[in-house]
Amino acid sequence: MAEVVLKDVMKAYGAVHAVKDVSFTVEHGEFVALVGPSGCGKTTTLNLIAGLIPLTDGEIVIGERVVTDLDPKDRDIAMVFQNYALYPNKTVFNNLAFPLQMRKQSREAIDKKVRDAAKVLDITHLLDRRPRELSGGQQQRVALGRALVRDPAVFLMDEPLSNLDAKLRVQMRSEIKRFHHNLNATIIYVTHDQLEAVTMADKMAVMHGGCLQQYDTPANVFANPINTFVASFVGSPAMSLIPVDVATEGGGTVLRGASGWTLPLSAINARKAQGSSNGKAVLGARHSTLKLHRTALPGAVPGKVYSVEPTGDVTFAQIIVDAEVVNISLDPSVVIQPDEAVWIEFDQDRMHLFDGQTTMALKAAE
Numbered sequence: 479m480a481e482v483v484l485k486d487v488m489k490a491y492g493a494v495h496a497v498k499d500v501s502f503t504v505e506h507g508e509f510v511a512l513v514g515p516s517g518c519g520k521t522t523t524l525n526l527i528a529g530l531i532p533l534t535d536g537e538i539v540i541g542e543r544v545v546t547d548l549d550p551k552d553r554d555i556a557m558v559f560q561n562y563a564l565y566p567n568k569t570v571f572n573n574l575a576f577p578l579q580m581r582k583q584s585r586e587a588i589d590k591k592v593r594d595a596a597k598v599l600d601i602t603h604l605l606d607r608r609p610r611e612l613s614g615g616q617q618q619r620v621a622l623g624r625a626l627v628r629d630p631a632v633f634l635m636d637e638p639l640s641n642l643d644a645k646l647r648v649q650m651r652s653e654i655k656r657f658h659h660n661l662n663a664t665i666i667y668v669t670h671d672q673l674e675a676v677t678m679a680d681k682m683a684v685m686h687g688g689c690l691q692q693y694d695t696p697a698n699v700f701a702n703p704i705n706t707f708v709a710s711f712v713g714s715p716a717m718s719l720i721p722v723d724v725a726t727e728g729g730g731t732v733l734r735g736a737s738g739w740t741l742p743l744s745a746i747n748a749r750k751a752q753g754s755s756n757g758k759a760v761l762g763a764r765h766s767t768l769k770l771h772r773t774a775l776p777g778a779v780p781g782k783v784y785s786v787e788p789t790g791d792v793t794f795a796q797i798i799v800d801a802e803v804v805n806i807s808l809d810p811s812v813v814i815q816p817d818e819a820v821w822i823e824f825d826q827d828r829m830h831l832f833d834g835q836t837t838m839a840l841k842a843a844e
């Protein structure tokens with residue numbers, strides 16, 4: 479069942495189009511991450527769903543109702559912000575109880591809802607404390623609790639973990655996942671951190687320049703990025719992207735780099751490359767799909783080592799190919815030096831080809 483539907487949602491501030499024609503559907507119980515770089519329109523999209531700002535155009539449906547013109551309080555949503563916005567002088571109990579007291583619920587009903595929420599979030603032992611007596615993670619749990627007691631159709635979360643230190647962020651990440659799983663809650667979650675989106679969400683809505691680029695499961699977005707923006711935004715280290723020309727050599731289709739190297743293509747990649755505009759394409763590859771060679775090899779692309787970063791389990795290296803940085807991961811036993819000449823072998827089954835002009839992923843013609 480669809481819980482939230484955005485239809486051609488648009489928000490303009492004068493000439494600035496913060497959100498352009500964004501459409502997507504969030505199913506009941508789904509965890510959707512709105513993700514993208516700063517200024518891409520994700521917070522504006524969340525605020526439009528919440529009703530905190532009016533739409534310029536389009537429609538928003540929550541549950542069975544068109545809510546486009548409804549006040550936030552009538553939308554059956556609860557928000558969790560990055561600054562937890564707890565009342566400093568109220569106890570945790572009263573922080574949780576306050577939204578219910580405002581709705582004039584009975585004392586017994588409030589008591590039960592607060593204690594149930596406290597149990598879910600494991601903060602029962604903190605109910606008599608005040609916010610300043612809590613750690614950042616505990617405060618975040620109280621903020622979640624305050625949303626939870628309202629039993630909304632949809633939880634809207636705006637970078638709820640960004641004020642926590644790195645270790646706590648990872649811990650709270652799994653707690654919010656448990657929260658989602660245990661309650662079968664519908665969650666729309668804003669983050670600029672692609673890793674947070676990939677690890678937590680059922681689906682991710684990748685935004686750029688106010689436009690929705692791709693809306694799919696993290697696995698599909700990772701495996702089949704729709705354009706070079708998504709390809710380089712999702713995944714760490716980023717997918718390497720090398721501008722190339724599509725050419726014919728010895729009767730076969732090859733990619734030719736700026737410095738003259740050529741890479742013969744498999745049949746399916748040749749069909750994809752042949753669809754590029756004006757013979758301009760971009761070759762993409764994730765670090766884990768590349769093989770490093772110390773000597774020239776037919777079909778391998780020449781480069782020069784720029785930097786080497788051992789991390790323990792794996793060593794990351796940056797290789798300069800033409801003028802581009804190519805990220806590659808290596809077994810820690812491989813020792814290479816900056817400025818060393820190397821050759822990179824691409825995996826034809828796992829490389830990506832994009833149109834050099836439109837930046838869209840190339841598909842093989844039937």
Ligand SMILES: Nc1ncnc2c1ncn2[C@@H]1O[C@H](COP(=O)(O)OP(=O)(O)OP(=O)(O)O)[C@@H](O)[C@H]1O
Nearest residue numbers: 491494495496515516517518519520521522523670
């Ligand atoms: N009240 C406003 N008036 C004018 N422009 C605005 C307003 N609010 C947002 N914008 C612009 O709309 C665009 C999208 O902003 P938004 O806050 O949604 O981005 P974001 O992706 O959430 O970024 P961040 O991660 O930095 O919060 C930006 O270019 C921003 O400058």
